[in-house]
Amino acid sequence: MREELLKYQYDFYQNAKQEVHKDKNKAIVFGDRNDKGKTYQFAKMLERQHIKFHKLSSSVTAGGTKFMTNDSYMIPADQPNYRMIKAMFETRTSFQDSLFYDVSAWTLPMAFDLNYGYTNSLTSIGEVVHSLDFPVGRVSLNSDYAYVFEWDEYYTPKALYTILKNNLRAKVATKPFSIGNKKYDYGTILIPVANQVKTSEEIHSILKEIAKETGVDFDGATTGITTGIDLGSTYFKSLEQPKIAVLVGDGITSSDAGEIWHLLDTRYQIPITKLDTKNLGRADLSKYTTIIISNTFGSSLNNATDDLKTFVKNGGVLIGYRNALRWLESKNFINLDFKKSKITGKDISFADRADFRGAQVIGGAIFEAEIDLTHPIGYGYNKNKIALFRNTTLFINPDSTNYKKPLQYTKKALLSGYISKENLKAIKGTIPFKTASLGRGEVIVFTDNTNFRAFWYGTNKLLMNAIFFGKMM
Template sequence: MKNLFLLVFLASFTLLSQSQTQLDYYLPQNTSYNSNIPTPQSVIGHEVGKWHVTHDKLAQYMYALDAASDRITIENRGTTFEDRPLLLLTITSPKNHQNLESIRKAHVDATNNNNAVNISEMPIVVYQGFSIHGNEPSGSNAALLVAYYLAAAESDDVKNLLDNTVILFDPSFNPDGLQRFAYWANTNKSNNLNPDPNDREYNEVWPGGRTNHYWFDMNRDWLPVQLPESRVRIQTFHKWLPNILTDHHEMGTNSTFFFQPGIPSRTHPLTPKLNQELTRRIGDFHANALNKIGSLYYTEEDYDDFYYGKGSTFPDINGSIGILFEQASSRGHIQESDNGILTFPFTIRNQFTAALSTLEAAKTMREDILKYQHDFYKNARAEALKDNGKAIVFGNEKDAASTYHLAEILKRHQITINEVKSDFTSNGKKFKKGYSFIIPKNQKNARLIQAMFEKRTSFQDSLFYDISAWTFPLAFNLDYDENVSTANIGNEVTDLQLKTGTVTSKSNYGYVMQWHEYYSPKALNTILNANIRAKVAMSTFKLNGTTYDYGTILIPVQNQSKSAEELYAFLTEVAKESHLQIDAVSTGLTDGIDLGSRQFRALTAPKVAMIVGEGVSPYDAGEVWHLFDQRYNMTLTKLDTESLTRTDLSRYNTIILPSANLSGSAAEKLKAWVGDGGTLIGFENTVRWLSSNEFMKLDIKKLELKAKHISFEQKDDFSGAQLISGAIFETKLDRSHPIAFGYKNETLPLFRGNSIFINADKQSYNNPIQYTKNPLLSGYISKRNLDSLANTVPFQVQRLKRGKVVAFTDNTNFRAFWYGTNKLMMNAIFFRDEL
């Protein structure tokens, strides 16, 4: 009888949940709606919430609104990796649309110390963005309703709102991920909705729909700006400088609804206190709106405003107010939760309600928020004025490309940068014209510059929702000085260009290529895959007045598959495409090892595979895939764990295993392959797996965490304070070791996000990378972990029969902007036989 009652209840609830997908479940009923504006159902073919909207249907509806409404204009700002459009709707009154560019210019001009601006007559600008994580779909599905409401509602309140507000409306931050998740949820939906969380509908397959095409968490890319989706939204942000930016997310099914502010003690110190006070006032509007529909919510818990690379925090260092919404996720259409049966329409309604309460707050608080933005830049200019005559210089005299890519990020953030007037030295580092740039401190975005360049090691709180350090020149492994004279400033950079690659001349003897430049691996891969013989120098030498470092690549002219003329033409194109210089030589005699020396070792083309699938971190795997595919134009085969034991691995000489924990059968398969001569490269958590499965013998420190005088209430904070959520540490390099080829300095900053500490090998030459005695450069680490980290090693390589196993405790490819350590993995691949 009990089970019968439950079945009847669920059946009736299913019918109820389906009936709730009507428009009147979501929309305010205190207004009439323009019948000439198409409803979502009339375009996408179903009521909002019945199915998960696919991105193509979402885009189709947004174009339909643009065609029907004089309140909306639409633009396609670019495409994703999968060629989906990155749409932006501008929503405001018809009158404002007629003067939109004038409104934008006046809005931005007001941040440029224009005291003549009359705030009382200025519209406020709100950027509303949805579902940057594709499997958090209630945001983008709510976007259908928000856009319809703003286009069709005819009340005086809505007309007044549109007269006083310009809304930049991004219906899907992550089109590729949204499409992937919608496919999963829809293809696994039953006609009789099943709330059982064990159902396949609520457990999407690896890698899930959260990420974009290359499996990136795009909500961490607002500051690095490495992805096409990020680049268009950052361009929009700086073009308009919105006053409020909202970021609609989802969280665990058993939660309720969260809105900011987050935990007060975890706000970045560079964020003005007034920012958080205004955020709290805006929160009152959310609370009032959610109260009216009876939804539970909370604030000032769980989340923080520390890392400026998140969508809800990036605005805070740019004079705006970022607001995070987190809605409990149904992860499908209907699911059991601690708060009862959670339906997809209910999650959509909460997001819709918060979107409207944001606009109500913007309209009501318009003058206060506009004044806050103007004062933010006024105060920033006053602070910057104190640094007039001072500048930041950054560069690498041997690597123009890495320097360029940091400059590229700065330009995307509309930070003024200049050329170096002429070569100069500061603090023992040479800053070479063409290989360095200089940033005047006295400029509008001085606070953003400080946030990107600062090294911070003291904190109010010891817990972080995301990373605690992101110092950009350290991420790029560039020399820099934060206090040089502006007397070194050359022309402002208005047209940033990557250095043109060249071959110095034609040779009938040979060519040499230094390994310092960022795109050296791209060049070598092209050379080797064209069946051109190449060798690597295991020692330094001098030739024609130039000192050639460890890792220099030699390409002989004789006995190649191409004639001397063909080889010259081929290398000219390689140099051009890889933005580096290849030097022609006419003799094998050098000051040091001669070009025919045994210290030049023959290289073979890499045949690389990477293991992906269940048990592997999709973030780490995606970063490797992106690096190969987008930066170095290298072929990378992705091997799924599900079929690994059935795959012929003999066609690969290198296999990469990102942070992972695989089965015993996979371990045996890989061990046999390594034994036959393969090179296995493992990162982060894979290190423990390699050790426990006897691929290599590692002396990993065992750390015991003992709590003293810690209450039950404090236990989560106590254990959380021991996490290394993301900080930067100094290592010392043995530059003669192949893993360090291409690095000119004796030290290298590494990003670390785990507590895997390997004791150094007894033989010093087996520790080519080692943490220094006092390694912390920037970020948070507990004293216990810092003491444990000192003098340990992040890299080890050991033989296993005929093959080799390489272990990195750290992620050398973190979030695609840690350019400075990309070459470590490339060295392990190209110079695998010499490790």
């Protein structure tokens, strides 16, 4: 038995080596100069799968992106797990079959919203990476004026929550600005030193510890003189520590609620309260700044309609996902124009009707949307396109306004995976995100799961932006 297994492994590797030699791409380069944390998590995933990757010995351009030596890695094709690498980075939009048991696309760099590209040269390959250390952030100097940090890093929500938990005041920039030669984009966080409950030395010590734990860099400012908005401008909006509740129990898809809990509690160390739908009528919702409703079914929320509306009207932020949108629209929390794809089976035989209906299901595919980087939902993103995971046929038409939509599917939205021709036509130009004011609060909805199975890192920040910046939307 052992000899048979060894022979199988040998034959498998020899066949893979033949494929490597035929492949014109000799390596894949990946990395994100603005996000060390996300790059680290992707590299750790490769490490767990026993995929060999290297540092860069010099910068290299691949896929239209320039990758630098201090924030990127190279995966050589010539290694035993060549076929797994191909599967991880593969994009496929045509299939022999239209019925899928599960997700039809697993293009992992898209799931991480990570830059990557193929190269036919190994001239920039450096030493192999044998172990990875979590990136450590830094505090540039001890400031008596203010500190700022950019919102690009994956672990910035953890950093911001820890700052607010320490009773430090923090603000978010709604306009770009520069200090000296460094530019700061929308979403940059400002921590003033004056008028805080802690001394400047205590603030510096707290930020050093946060930088160590999150990989976030803090820049100390020695002056309020800036280009663009100044640090005392009203374009900096004050932030409050979020107090979050996630609905669970009857009528709530437990896996979706669990993914949200995992992201907040385990990954970002942001505590949440799990509110059972059976007890909503007896719960004091005024204790929370944010309530999240993941995918819903049935009528379990009907008795809580008035309580949830009161929560929002009094200044709360209500975030709804997937089928919760239909309930929120039916109860007049938000006005949504649902779009139906024009699917007709008039030419389908009786025997083929089940397969035809099954082919209209979006079991899980990746789609491209434009994202407005000036809108609070886009804070922390650097590209005007984003890859979204979708496994619903819930389509929303955009409002007829002249403003750019914060998130909107592109004309050629399918990036990877299967979707029927009818649904592909329907998704074009629809919106996966919308927000509306209700009283003093805000209702925010997503058609798509931004936290799918705890590995879709690239859209986690959409939810975090809704939590921290929801009242600005």
